[in-house]
Amino acid sequence: MKYIFQLVIATLLLLFFTFCTWYEGSEILDNPWEWKYSTHFSQMLNDQVVDANDISVLDYFVYAAKFKPLFPSLMIITALYIIILLGSMLFKRSAKKIALFLSGLGVLLLLLSRLVSNSPTAGGSFFNTFFLTSGIISVLIAALYYYQMPERHKTGV
Template sequence: MSRKYFGVILTGFTFTVFLVFSLYEGSNLIDDPFEWPRSTPFTHLLVSNPVFPQDIVWLDFFVYAIKFYAVYPIMTLISAALLLGLTIQKMNKSKQVYSNIFGIFLGVIMLYTSLAFFSAQSLGSAVFRYTLLFIGLMLVLSASYSIFRYKTSKVQP
């Protein structure tokens, strides 16, 4: 493997490790059945009233970890954003404008997600929301600046 993809591989590995740690910390949800009505939105989409721990969807472990153990979910989010940024940078070599438009689209999705879906019920969810908001804003601004710089470098004086 060349050195060209070392950053992408390393970031993908750190993303996977932080995701596994987040899911492990979120598995404490199994021991807290009183939190099931508030911390299992994905389970309630599939099962109307979860009774057994086997009914809980693994995405709800991540939601629980965001609310109560926010360090690893935030590190997962940061490594995912870095992985997206490196992927967009690798795509940027051939089709610069299209990859930057894709970056703006992903940034807008992050901004919308942070504003629409995350309520500040706990400190962890508030920090996760503001981290998601900051990363989405940085992604939109950097991709917009790159498009602006690309368009102005093509203009002949």
């Protein structure tokens, strides 16, 4: 029951932060000089962005993350919390599976860090540092969790 309450609250927060990010990112419609650099999804769909109507909603999130990273970072933190909560619910009987899950999450975060590492914006730098730090912490916790558990917990018994 305690997991369900946490999951419901975190999901509501995620929805709120997602709406705030979407709203802040919609500012891209008013900044045509930024379309070339912040409309990656739209350019994949339309080849080039000529009009505000060509901009994908996903690019709102890119723009918000680059220039107004508060709500996108809260959104990502909440999503990570939900993912870790679901992982702990799913694998609570096996330390080995939890360690593997956290390792995989850490590698994914490190890959995301690499993906945004060349961004010249303040938001890009923030997310690079955030993903890098979170990825390292996740891998370290996975290793500590695995190596600190008694043998009977590693097998899931």
